[in-house]
Amino acid sequence: MTTETRVARRARLMGPNVPTFYAEPVHLVRGLGAEVWDAGGRGYIDCYNNVPHVGHCHPRVVDAMARQSALLNTHTRYLHDGVLEYIEALTARLGHGISQAIMVCTGSEANDIALRMAQAVTGKTGIIATDNTYHGNTSAVSVLSTRRPPIGGYPAHVRLVPAPEALHVPDGGVRFAADVARAIAELKAAGHGFSGLMLCPYFANEGFPVMAPGFLGETALVVKAAGGLLIADEVQPGFGRLGSHFWGHDWIGIAPDVVTVGKPMANGYPVGAVLARPDVMAAFRAAFGYFNTFGGNPVAAAAALAVLQVIDDEGLVENAALVGAHCLERMAALRHPLLADVRGKGLFFGAEFVLDAEMTPASAFVTELVERMKGKGILMGKIGRHGNILKMRPPMVMSVAQADRVMDALEAVLAETPMP
Amino acid sequence: MTTETRVARRARLMGPNVPTFYAEPVHLVRGLGAEVWDAGGRGYIDCYNNVPHVGHCHPRVVDAMARQSALLNTHTRYLHDGVLEYIEALTARLGHGISQAIMVCTGSEANDIALRMAQAVTGKTGIIATDNTYHGNTSAVSVLSTRRPPIGGYPAHVRLVPAPEALHVPDGGVRFAADVARAIAELKAAGHGFSGLMLCPYFANEGFPVMAPGFLGETALVVKAAGGLLIADEVQPGFGRLGSHFWGHDWIGIAPDVVTVGKPMANGYPVGAVLARPDVMAAFRAAFGYFNTFGGNPVAAAAALAVLQVIDDEGLVENAALVGAHCLERMAALRHPLLADVRGKGLFFGAEFVLDAEMTPASAFVTELVERMKGKGILMGKIGRHGNILKMRPPMVMSVAQADRVMDALEAVLAETPMP
Numbered sequence: 001m002t003t004e005t006r007v008a009r010r011a012r013l014m015g016p017n018v019p020t021f022y023a024e025p026v027h028l029v030r031g032l033g034a035e036v037w038d039a040g041g042r043g044y045i046d047c048y049n050n051v052p053h054v055g056h057c058h059p060r061v062v063d064a065m066a067r068q069s070a071l072l073n074t075h076t077r078y079l080h081d082g083v084l085e086y087i088e089a090l091t092a093r094l095g096h097g098i099s100q101a102i103m104v105c106t107g108s109e110a111n112d113i114a115l116r117m118a119q120a121v122t123g124k125t126g127i128i129a130t131d132n133t134y135h136g137n138t139s140a141v142s143v144l145s146t147r148r149p150p151i152g153g154y155p156a157h158v159r160l161v162p163a164p165e166a167l168h169v170p171d172g173g174v175r176f177a178a179d180v181a182r183a184i185a186e187l188k189a190a191g192h193g194f195s196g197l198m199l200c201p202y203f204a205n206e207g208f209p210v211m212a213p214g215f216l217g218e219t220a221l222v223v224k225a226a227g228g229l230l231i232a233d234e235v236q237p238g239f240g241r242l243g244s245h246f247w248g249h250d251w252i253g254i255a256p257d258v259v260t261v262g263k264p265m266a267n268g269y270p271v272g273a274v275l276a277r278p279d280v281m282a283a284f285r286a287a288f289g290y291f292n293t294f295g296g297n298p299v300a301a302a303a304a305l306a307v308l309q310v311i312d313d314e315g316l317v318e319n320a321a322l323v324g325a326h327c328l329e330r331m332a333a334l335r336h337p338l339l340a341d342v343r344g345k346g347l348f349f350g351a352e353f354v355l356d357a358e359m360t361p362a363s364a365f366v367t368e369l370v371e372r373m374k375g376k377g378i379l380m381g382k383i384g385r386h387g388n389i390l391k392m393r394p395p396m397v398m399s400v401a402q403a404d405r406v407m408d409a410l411e412a413v414l415a416e417t418p419m420p
Numbered sequence: 421m422t423t424e425t426r427v428a429r430r431a432r433l434m435g436p437n438v439p440t441f442y443a444e445p446v447h448l449v450r451g452l453g454a455e456v457w458d459a460g461g462r463g464y465i466d467c468y469n470n471v472p473h474v475g476h477c478h479p480r481v482v483d484a485m486a487r488q489s490a491l492l493n494t495h496t497r498y499l500h501d502g503v504l505e506y507i508e509a510l511t512a513r514l515g516h517g518i519s520q521a522i523m524v525c526t527g528s529e530a531n532d533i534a535l536r537m538a539q540a541v542t543g544k545t546g547i548i549a550t551d552n553t554y555h556g557n558t559s560a561v562s563v564l565s566t567r568r569p570p571i572g573g574y575p576a577h578v579r580l581v582p583a584p585e586a587l588h589v590p591d592g593g594v595r596f597a598a599d600v601a602r603a604i605a606e607l608k609a610a611g612h613g614f615s616g617l618m619l620c621p622y623f624a625n626e627g628f629p630v631m632a633p634g635f636l637g638e639t640a641l642v643v644k645a646a647g648g649l650l651i652a653d654e655v656q657p658g659f660g661r662l663g664s665h666f667w668g669h670d671w672i673g674i675a676p677d678v679v680t681v682g683k684p685m686a687n688g689y690p691v692g693a694v695l696a697r698p699d700v701m702a703a704f705r706a707a708f709g710y711f712n713t714f715g716g717n718p719v720a721a722a723a724a725l726a727v728l729q730v731i732d733d734e735g736l737v738e739n740a741a742l743v744g745a746h747c748l749e750r751m752a753a754l755r756h757p758l759l760a761d762v763r764g765k766g767l768f769f770g771a772e773f774v775l776d777a778e779m780t781p782a783s784a785f786v787t788e789l790v791e792r793m794k795g796k797g798i799l800m801g802k803i804g805r806h807g808n809i810l811k812m813r814p815p816m817v818m819s820v821a822q823a824d825r826v827m828d829a830l831e832a833v834l835a836e837t838p839m840p
Contacts, residue, residue, distance in 0.1 A: 006499050013507040015520045015701035019711050021499050031492045051713060057490050066486035071476050072451045073688035074469065079426050079439050079447040087433040096731040100435045105525040106692040106714060112558050119571035137710055138532050140559035151539035151707060152612075157572070158823065192572075263713055267491035270525040270690040270714035281435035287571060289440050290557055293471060293683055294526060294690035 021048075022374055031056030034398040036379070044227075045402050047380040047392040053239055053264030054310040055397035056223035061267045061368070064306035068299045075293050076103070082301030089308050090273070093246050096255040097277040103183045103296025107235040107262020108136030110272040113290065114198065114258045115140055117280055118229040120287035121257075126195025128183045128228075131160035132385045134205045135198055135233055136262075142336040144198065145205075159183035163385070166209035166341060166352060172212070177218035184226045196229035197256075202237035202348065207384030210343050213253040220254045229280070232256035235272075236348070239264045240311055242398065243321030243346025251345070266303035268280055270294070314395040320346035323403050327392070330407040337360045347396055352389045355420065361386030366420045372417055376409035441468075441801070442794055449485070451476030454818040465822050467800040468514070469619045469811040470483070470590035472661055473684030475817035481687045484726035488719045495713050496523070502721030508729050510693070513666050516675040517697040523716025528556030529657040529681020530692040533710065534618065534678045535560055537700055538649040540707035541677075544613025548603045549650075551580035552805045554625045555618055555653055564618065565625075577612040579603035586629035586761060586772060587748040587779055593631070597638035616649035616677075622657035622768065627804030630763050633673040640674045655692075656768070658682045660731055660816065663741030663766025671765070686723035690714070714819035736816040740766035743823050745810070752829040756834045758782050767816055772809045775840065781806035785840045789830075792837055796829035 006027065010018070026044070030037040033055040037043050052063065068082070076083055087101045104110050119125055129135060129144040135295070136142065142154050161179040184194045201216065202208055223230050237248030238261050245251040249259065257280055261271035270296075276284070284290070294300065300331060324346040331342040331351055340350040340359065353362035353369075366388045373380055383391040392406070426447065430438070446464070446679050450457040453475040457463050466476065488502070496503055507521045524530050539545055547554060549564040550566075556562065563575050581599040594794065604614045622628055657668030658681050665671040669679065677700055681691035687718070694799065704710070714720065731737060744766040749773060751762040760779065761772040773782035773789075786808045793800055804809040812826070 006501070007502070009504050009508075010499065013504055013511070014496075014522070015696075015698065015705050018496070020499070025497070025499045028492060028494055029500075031494065034745075036492070036494070051495065052493070056494075057492065061491070062486065062489045065489055066482065069482045069485060069688070070479070071455070071471070072448060072477065074451065074456070075471065076434075076438070077445070079430065079440070079445045080449075081426070084429050084433055088429075091433070100433060102434070106529070106712070108529070108712075109526070109558065116559060116571070123571060125572040137712060138529065138558045138560065142708070142710075146709065148707070148709065150547040151536070151543060152577070169513055226799060268714070268717060268719065269424040270491070270720070276435075278435065285435050286435040287568070288562070289566065289568065292526070292528075292557060292564075294688070297688060299688065300690070314421070384470060 004316065012175050014076055019301070023371060024028040025378070026374065033376050034092070034395045034402050042375050045406055047378055047394045047406055049395060050236060050241065051263045051268050052395045053267055054316060055395045056308055058267055058310060060310050061303055061306045064302040065299055067355040068302035073297055073299045074298050077291070080298050081399045082298045082305070083296035086301040086305045087195045089305060091275060094259065095250070096274060098259060098275050100276055100278055100281045102274045102290065102292070104272045104274065104292045105294050106136070107137050107260060107272045108141055109139045109161065109292065110260035110262055111135045111198065111233060112138045113266065113284070114231045114260050115259050116288050117274065117276060117284040118196030118231065120139045120283040121229055121280055122193065122195045122227060123362060125196045126159070126187030126192035126194045127157060128161060128180060128197045130161050130163035130199060130206055132163040132206050133200065156190060157187070159187055163206040164203060164209045164211065166207055167345065173215040173218055177222050181222045184222070184228070194226050194228045196231050197223050198231040199231060199256065200233045200236055201252045202242065204236035204348070205383065206352070207352070207389045208344060208348065211252070213251060214356070216252050216254045221334050229257040230254060231260065233259045233260050235260065235262040236393070240320055241315035241346050243317060243324050244316060246386050265307060266300060267307050269303040271300045271302055271304050311396070315395070321349060323400055324349060325396050326400050327403050327407065334411065334414065338365060347398060348393050349386045350390045350392055352384070354388065361388035362420060363388045365417070366390055369413055373409060376413060377407050378409050434672050443791060446794065446799070454815045454822050460795065463796050463827055464794070464799045465814070467798055467814045467826055469815060470656060470661065470813045471688050471812060472513040472815045473682045473687055474734070474736060475815045476725055478730060479689055480730050481723055481726040484722040485689060485719055489721035493717050493719045496716045497711070500718050500726070502624035502718045503716035506721040506725045509725060511695060514539070514679065514695060515670070518679060518695050520696055520698055520701045522694045522696065522710065522712070523720065524712045525714050526556070527680060527692045528558050528561055529712065530682055530694045531555045531561045531618065531653060532558045533694045533704070534651045535679050536708050537678050537694065537696060538616030538651065540703040541617045541649055541700055542613065542647055544615045545577040546579070546607030546612035546614045548579045548581060548600060548617045549579060549582035550619060550623070550626055550830065552583040552626050555633060576610060579607055579689040583626040584623060584629045584631065586627055586763065593635040593638055597642050598638050601642045604642070604648070614646050614648045617643050618651040618653060619684050620653045620656055621672045621674065622662065624656035624768070625803060627772070627809045628764060628768065628770070632673070633671060636672050636674045649677040650674060651678045653680050655680065656813070660740055661735035661766050661768050663737060663744050666737065679795070686720060686725060687727050689720055689723040691720045691724050734817070737802065738818050743767060743818050743820055746826065747823050754831065754834065757839070758785060767818060768813050770799045770803065770810045770812055772804070774808065781808035782840060783808045785837070786810055788837055789833055792824045793829060798826050798829050801821045
């Protein structure tokens with residue numbers, strides 16, 4: 001079967017407008033560590049995927065999942081030690097009084113619950129996010145990130161504040177805090193009240209703008225003073241990706257009331273969680289009934305626990321710091337007329353390209369870079385409001401040698417790609 | 421560790437009000453086929469769980485999942501044959517022009533999308549369900565089944581119609597259709613318009629009242645005439661559980677616009693799907709962006725495909741018909757002063773108990789039966805508005821011999837349990 005008929009079959013079975021990467025999508029069949037291979041045997045270094053957090057097909061995770069699947073897989077209305085061991089191990093890595101969890105299947109489900117936790121604690125519904133983010137795909141959370149007006153109109157209880165932009169805001173978070181304060185006032189004036197602020201503490205989808213720890217200090221004060229919850233969506237920065245800290249909120253220096261996690265938790269097995277203080281959890285459990293059939297089942301717990309153990313045993317947080325620093329160093333040495341900025345932390349970094357002194361985004365150029373990197377055997381993405389930021393977010397096992405291959409390819413592609 | 425400290429640890433890590441079964445929850449550690457074992461080595465016949473559809477820890481499903489996990493697990497923005505093969509195999513079992521799918525992780529996610537499909541097709545938001553159902557745990561679908569007022573009040577676009585009651589409605593569905601028509605009129609009058617009716621075609625959570633095929637014929641006409649979508653939630657009756665048909669909607673004789681599936685799809689691996697006609701899918705894809713990271717990943721597809729193959733190769737639909745008929749026959753021979761009705765289809769059946777001629781539900785008595793059945797090594801549940809219906813919904817591999825052990829135990833328990 002050729003790629004073309006596979007694409008046609010896909011459209012026939014999945015419908016129109018189902019997203020793919022690349023003009024001609026990659027057909028992957030095998031993965032190991034930070035590398036994947038397509039059906040033609042061609043290898044790629046994976047600089048995109050954060051789901052295979054400890055590396056594609058990590059044998060310890062595969063083994064944990066296979067063993068538990070052969071033994072028992074039920075749900076948490078029966079007792080089982082797996083989910084308890086996992087929640088104990090995960091909450092041990094959290095401060096701020098956060099010691100309890102609801103296990104779910106996706107980050108979307110986690111954020112959907114987090115919204116209700118904020119409602120339960122405050123008795124209000126008003127919620128704030130940035131205007132260039134993504135917190136998931138359920139009806140309730142997708143209105144925080146949709147570009148299209150939902151049927152029935154935008155819900156009145158949602159306010160989106162301007163996302164920080166990397167190349168424009170060295171103000172230490174003053175404007176962001178003021179925007180949040182204004183949104184809170186609007187929600188209160190409109191009668192919704194204020195339940196919380198949901199954000200990624202690394203502002204990953206916003207293009208991880210340059211910001212020092214402390215950037216959200218004033219914002220956190222504004223949120224607490226207004227009685228709302230601070231919800232940290234750690235789906236992208238969590239589990240050590242930033243190298244210096246296990247959590248994005250600890251790097252940027254805020255104390256969230258609720259933390260949500262998803263994608264990298266179990267290396268691909270569908271697992272997510274909402275983590276909260278006992279007082280927040282009790283308020284949620286008093287206000288809402290909730291049960292998740294697959295959430296925290298013995299196999300999910302085994303896979304997720306194996307991921308935590310591998311992160312420790314293989315020193316992957318340290319690896320993210322080391323390899324990430326090396327990548328940033330090599331990126332800082334790149335020279336290109338359109339290159340406006342290189343930035344990042346740990347194994348989450350990128351480069352922003354602009355066309356001119358007015359900082360016009362070089363969006364098409366970055367799309368072309370991504371395609372040409374694929375041609376060199378490197379998978380990466382783009383991000384930011386205008387898609388003009390190369391995004392690199394590889395599995396945490398990427399080595400310095402692999403990073404060098406990525407950087408060599410990037411140098412070559414920058415030299416070869418025609419200027420727009 | 422004793423059960424007591426395990427329960428305490430659970431409350432410490434998971435918070436209050438997290439549902440368990442039984443006064444003293446079972447601590448399961450192993451499962452195979454239709455049986456499970458607790459930490460003390462005690463065996464139980466599982467008459468409750470529909471997630472392990474082809475039997476606990478079925479080796480072919482475990483093997484398919486383990487093999488694919490060791491090979492590749494990514495997402496559908498790259499091409500992969502697994503998800504296409506699965507959707508092709510699954511939609512081949514559906515009529516009514518339904519040929520496309522969105523793969524997700526849970527039935528809740530599937531129903532959450534189905535609500536948006538109805539909105540996309542109609543441009544309206546009004547939605548109808550029964551007043552004693554369950555369609556999932558996201559914010560959007562949980563308002564269809566909550567017993568507690570959501571923060572901010574019940575959403576005005578939802579109307580719940582009275583669920584059919586087994587012991588009161590041999591009217592062929594006339595009243596139900598009239599209730600739906602009235603709800604549609606109310607939604608239109610209130611300005612929400614009508615987007616669809618979501619229901620389980622077996623009315624599983626409603627206590628699977630006795631109804632003949634055709635019961636929903638008039639209702640379907642009412643829904644179509646009003647321009648709304650008929651959404652069949654097949655999480656419980658689907659995948660052959662009813663014995664005579666692969667789908668509940670084909671048994672009851674309606675042509676749904678959208679079908680949602682979840683729990684039994686992949687024997688415990690978190691998989692769900694929304695199945696729709698191409699016109700419905702296109703409307704959804706035009707109105708909403710949607711991507712699900714874990715949905716339809718290669719491992720999910722492999723596990724789900726193995727389940728379909730096992731259903732065929734082991735003749736499990738036929739087994740459900742055979743063993744289910746045997747169970748019903750034995751239940752029909754039960755004699756007990758409080759036994760008001762035995763009913764069901766395939767491997768989804770139960771018994772309703774009442775206290776008196778006024779049909780007062782014998783709820784506490786049924787709770788006691790469930791506890792005593794556990795004492796005899798049989799796990800089962802209860803259902804219905806008043807929890808006075810014993811629910812039996814075992815894995816599809818239950819044998820006649822196992823069914824006889826269940827029925828022998830039930831006879832003994834009925835004889836031994838003190839009358840209320």
